Amino acid sequence: MSSDTSRLGLYLLLAPIFLWLTVLIILPHVGLFIVSISEKVGPRDYDTGFANYAAFFTEPLYWRTFARTTIMSVLATVLTLILGFPIAYYIAKLTKGRAKTTLFLMCMIPFWVSELVRTFGWMILLRETGVFSNLLQYLGLVTGPVEMLYNDAAIMVGLVYTSILFMVVPLVTTLDSLDDSLIEAGYDLGGTNTSIMREIVIPHAMPGIVSGCIVVFMLSLGNYLTPILLGGKDSLWFTGMIYTQFITRFNWELGSAFGFLLLALSSLVVFLGLKVSGQSLSNTMGRS
Amino acid sequence: MIPSIPQPVFTRFCYRVYVAVFFIYLALPLAVVCVFAFNDSVFPSLPWEGFTLAWFFGTDAPFIGVFNERSIMRSIGTSAFVAIWVSGLSVAVGTSNAFLFARHEFRGKALLYMLMLLPLIIPGVILGISILVFSSSVANTLEDATGLWFDGLRPGLMLVILGQFSFITTFATLVISARLQKFDPSLEEAALNLGASKWGAIRQITIPFLLPAILASAVVAMLMSFENFNTTLMLVGSESPLTITMFDKLKQGSTPVLNAVSLLLMAASAILGLLSLLFQNKKS
Numbered sequence: 001m002s003s004d005t006s007r008l009g010l011y012l013l014l015a016p017i018f019l020w021l022t023v024l025i026i027l028p029h030v031g032l033f034i035v036s037i038s039e040k041v042g043p044r045d046y047d048t049g050f051a052n053y054a055a056f057f058t059e060p061l062y063w064r065t066f067a068r069t070t071i072m073s074v075l076a077t078v079l080t081l082i083l084g085f086p087i088a089y090y091i092a093k094l095t096k097g098r099a100k101t102t103l104f105l106m107c108m109i110p111f112w113v114s115e116l117v118r119t120f121g122w123m124i125l126l127r128e129t130g131v132f133s134n135l136l137q138y139l140g141l142v143t144g145p146v147e148m149l150y151n152d153a154a155i156m157v158g159l160v161y162t163s164i165l166f167m168v169v170p171l172v173t174t175l176d177s178l179d180d181s182l183i184e185a186g187y188d189l190g191g192t193n194t195s196i197m198r199e200i201v202i203p204h205a206m207p208g209i210v211s212g213c214i215v216v217f218m219l220s221l222g223n224y225l226t227p228i229l230l231g232g233k234d235s236l237w238f239t240g241m242i243y244t245q246f247i248t249r250f251n252w253e254l255g256s257a258f259g260f261l262l263l264a265l266s267s268l269v270v271f272l273g274l275k276v277s278g279q280s281l282s283n284t285m286g287r288s
Numbered sequence: 289m290i291p292s293i294p295q296p297v298f299t300r301f302c303y304r305v306y307v308a309v310f311f312i313y314l315a316l317p318l319a320v321v322c323v324f325a326f327n328d329s330v331f332p333s334l335p336w337e338g339f340t341l342a343w344f345f346g347t348d349a350p351f352i353g354v355f356n357e358r359s360i361m362r363s364i365g366t367s368a369f370v371a372i373w374v375s376g377l378s379v380a381v382g383t384s385n386a387f388l389f390a391r392h393e394f395r396g397k398a399l400l401y402m403l404m405l406l407p408l409i410i411p412g413v414i415l416g417i418s419i420l421v422f423s424s425s426v427a428n429t430l431e432d433a434t435g436l437w438f439d440g441l442r443p444g445l446m447l448v449i450l451g452q453f454s455f456i457t458t459f460a461t462l463v464i465s466a467r468l469q470k471f472d473p474s475l476e477e478a479a480l481n482l483g484a485s486k487w488g489a490i491r492q493i494t495i496p497f498l499l500p501a502i503l504a505s506a507v508v509a510m511l512m513s514f515e516n517f518n519t520t521l522m523l524v525g526s527e528s529p530l531t532i533t534m535f536d537k538l539k540q541g542s543t544p545v546l547n548a549v550s551l552l553l554m555a556a557s558a559i560l561g562l563l564s565l566l567f568q569n570k571k572s
Binding site: 116222 | 454
């Protein structure tokens with residue numbers, strides 16, 4: 001193997017990845033930033049400035065929607081962690097062999113089904129003429145139809161449903177690697193259920209918790225379908241706002257600024273999450 | 289709480305109930321979608337009017353089944369076209385990336401690897417608008433300079449393919465890299481010793497070894513492309529893939545046709561999912 005052919009091979013392999021990353025990832029994001037800092041002063045006439053970002057901070061609707069999206073995403077992440085942790089623990093520690101594989105695969109099912117179908121399912125369940133409403137009437141708990149769709153709780157149910165898999169899978173992986181004898185030792189030394197959970201299990205599962213939380217937060221923040229379909233017309237979600245600016249209003253400059261703000265927030269959360277847990281992007285994401 | 293440490297019966301019972309409720313929560317929305325595909329009513333809701341297959345095969349309005357609903361059939365075709373392109377492109381680039389990261393040392397390798405992972409942490413909507421903005425400005429510049437039209441760079445299938453390719457490639461790279469790292473280089477060296485050319489050794493030894501991973505990632509890429517919504521929404525032109533068509537119909541008010549499509553989609557995903565598991569099992 002002469003070094004010349006090896007060099008040639010290297011360049012041949014570098015070409016596609018460079019083309020992909022430059023043309024589809026780096027240049028578009030640079031372009032997005034440039035558009036976000038240009039202001040329209042006349043037809044096909046643009047100035048450079050931060051007016052779009054200023055508009056975001058001065059118009060309460062914009063930054064309130066941004067804050068609302070962030071808070072709801074944080075809430076969805078916390079809920080997903082609280083609901084998902086016992087499931088992951090059950091799969092990792094209390095089942096073995098075939099049952100374990102089956103339960104693990106069952107958690108994956110929502111991933112194989114389009115998000116649109118999942119959301120549609122929740123619409124059928126929750127709407128005024130839906131399954132839950134009819135069930136409650138049949139049981140005599142309510143007298144008339146109840147509308148459970150088009151509120152924040154419905155959005156939350158949908159968000160948790162969509163992202164729980166991304167919490168359970170990393171948690172199962174980290175909990176699997178916790179040796180049972182460590183927990184037994186904890187009990188031998190007089191630990192209670194709570195103290196063992198707090199001092200042995202949770203610290204061990206921390207890498208899984210962090211990577212799960214990062215992914216769930218990102219997915220919720222960038223979600224479009226669930227808030228639009230389950231939250232109805234009045235539900236404001238930042239991705240919906242970006243869509244409106246781009247497609248309905250055709251105000252690409254403001255839309256780009258919104259897009260950049262969303263990207264900045266999601267990158268910041270990823271960065272902080274990795275810093276706090278002392279992990280690198282390659283370790284967290286590369287494994288999935 | 290582990291099997292070797294006894295717990296009160298009541299606690300164990302509650303835990304079991306919670307796990308059961310959780311799996312019901314997971315299955316319920318998918319189950320109702322499937323069940324209402326067979327309801328003999330124009331709304332996908334109760335009351336149950338009886339069993340029918342009209343939402344699959346029906347021809348008379350309002351009971352027009354999936355297979356006779358032209359807009360849906362056309363968008364399934366569009367989705368399949370997009371999925372095949374995305375899958376082919378991302379597997380090709382993914383394989384090349386896997387070789388690059390496994391076989392070569394060069395300056396900036398760690399940085400390039402991190403850049404390669406970036407598409408995973410960019411929200412799909414942002415990926416969509418950034419490609420939309422960039423391609424439009426390229427198209428504007430080219431049109432101003434040459435006076436020709438560049439429709440391929442305007443929202444449409446080509447941008448949808450590029451948009452999906454831009455993040456699915458990362459998944460393909462990760463899956464194929466994982467397999468390539470398990471490859472024993474001495475096998476390739478043996479082939480070289482026996483007089484094979486560098487290319488011949490790769491083609492006859494390494495590629496067959498990688499084949500399960502390549503097939504599995506092709507299937508997963510196809511699935512991800514079929515189901516993608518966020519990126520596609522921003523880049524779609526006049527020809528819409530299935531998820532976009534379904535979304536438009538859903539906004540107008542749903543009929544059980546959507547349940548029928550969803551059921552077919554689930555069946556297809558299940559088959560593809562099993563296929564990819566089969567390929568991955570062959571690995572070990």
